[in-house]
Amino acid sequence: MLKAYKYRLYPSESQIEILVKHIGACRFTYNWALEQKNKAYEVDKKYLSRFELQHRLVHDLKPNNEWLKEVNSQSLLNTLINLESAFTRFFREKKGFPNFKSRKNPVQSFQIPQHYSVDFETDTIKLPKLKQPIKAKLHRKFEGKLKTATVSITPTGKYYISILVDDGKELPEKEMFDEKSTLGIDVGLTHFAILSNGEKIDNPKHLRNSMDRMKILQKRTSKKQKGSKNRNKARLAVSTLHEKIRNQRTDFLHKTSSKLISENQAIAVETLNISGMLKNHCLAQAIGDVSWSVFFRQLEYKAERYGKTLLKIGQFEPSSKLCNVCGFHNGKMTLKDRYWSCPECNTEHDRDINAAINIKKFALQNQNLLNI
Numbered sequence: 001m002l003k004a005y006k007y008r009l010y011p012s013e014s015q016i017e018i019l020v021k022h023i024g025a026c027r028f029t030y031n032w033a034l035e036q037k038n039k040a041y042e043v044d045k046k047y048l049s050r051f052e053l054q055h056r057l058v059h060d061l062k063p064n065n066e067w068l069k070e071v072n073s074q075s076l077l078n079t080l081i082n083l084e085s086a087f088t089r090f091f092r093e094k095k096g097f098p099n100f101k102s103r104k105n106p107v108q109s110f111q112i113p114q115h116y117s118v119d120f121e122t123d124t125i126k127l128p129k130l131k132q133p134i135k136a137k138l139h140r141k142f143e144g145k146l147k148t149a150t151v152s153i154t155p156t157g158k159y160y161i162s163i164l165v166d167d168g169k170e171l172p173e174k175e176m177f178d179e180k181s182t183l184g185i186d187v188g189l190t191h192f193a194i195l196s197n198g199e200k201i202d203n204p205k206h207l208r209n210s211m212d213r214m215k216i217l218q219k220r221t222s223k224k225q226k227g228s229k230n231r232n233k234a235r236l237a238v239s240t241l242h243e244k245i246r247n248q249r250t251d252f253l254h255k256t257s258s259k260l261i262s263e264n265q266a267i268a269v270e271t272l273n274i275s276g277m278l279k280n281h282c283l284a285q286a287i288g289d290v291s292w293s294v295f296f297r298q299l300e301y302k303a304e305r306y307g308k309t310l311l312k313i314g315q316f317e318p319s320s321k322l323c324n325v326c327g328f329h330n331g332k333m334t335l336k337d338r339y340w341s342c343p344e345c346n347t348e349h350d351r352d353i354n355a356a357i358n359i360k361k362f363a364l365q366n367q368n369l370l371n372i
């Protein structure tokens with residue numbers, strides 16, 4: 001089983017110089033490879049394979065760019081693998097065409113596929129091309145085989161390493177589930193998530209406070225003159241708060257997904273229309289959207305890890321309009337209606353809880369675990 005462990009790094013000035021060089025060189029190589037592929041296709045209608053690119057990297061790009069030799073060559077080769085997967089996603093899942101990497105991306109990173117080591121005794125990590133090990137805060141121990149590591153730098157200059165570890169264990173067998181041990185989850189605008197057992201989960205207060213503060217900071221930044229010292233200062237404050245929000249959110253999502261997976265045998269969700277969501281520019285909404293897709297991914301891999309089942313149903317618009325008791329379709333309901341009473345069976349409904357119950361019902365029907 002693969003698990004990721006993320007640690008804060010505390011590199012020295014000279015180590016920072018080398019890490020930054022790696023990030024720059026990997027971005028440079030990735031963009032060069034993408035350009036080679038684009039050109040080959042435009043000019044000769046030819047598809048350049050990763051191995052052809054690898055050949056050109058070694059025999060053309062590197063001899064003409066001496067500085068690339070100061071960088072771990074496996075990290076450079078790894079960018080070609082990443083580019084290949086970006087193209088696979090594009091062709092197979094019709095996801096966006098691979099983009100050039102910009103130095104303006106908020107988080108910059110590079111990968112190390114092997115030949116690095118972690119020392120829990122001295123709290124250090126040894127990376128290729130760096131003579132001295134880097135100080136790290138190794139707050140969690142692990143055992144297993146080291147796979148790819150990713151070193152990243154945040155907009156406020158913090159360094160992290162995320163290490164993929166294979167513990168050699170098989171995934172557990174799936175546990176049986178039935179109606180009682182299955183939970184339906186609906187994500188909504190009024191709450192982070194609504195559960196079929198009637199529970200509503202909100203973003204924690206400290207995260208909401210940070211999000212409110214973000215609105216104020218962004219407004220303040222936009223009023224400052226472009227290029228001025230004050231604007232730069234304000235922008236740094238925005239980046240710092242962004243990082244804080246990201247950490248608070250990650251923490252909340254992990255706690256919530258772990259709790260739900262441990263308490264239930266199966267979880268039913270409605271697949272989200274992510275592309276539709278990305279068009280939404282409202283900040284709080286944007287943060288919510290990202291949260292949901294991260295949350296669903298966490299539910300998915302935690303279900304795998306603990307032998308639970310994640311049931312996904314396609315987006316189903318009337319899930320909030322159908323009475324979960326008698327199946328009556330309330331066509332008159334608008335987005336504003338939070339509560340309604342079913343004219344057929346007189347059940348009083350909370351719109352969101354009714355939707356969560358329906359999601360659970362549809363998911364179980366798909367499994368033939370529910371007869372109606």
Ligand SMILES: [Zn+2]
Binds near residue numbers: 323328345
């Ligand atoms: Zn009804």
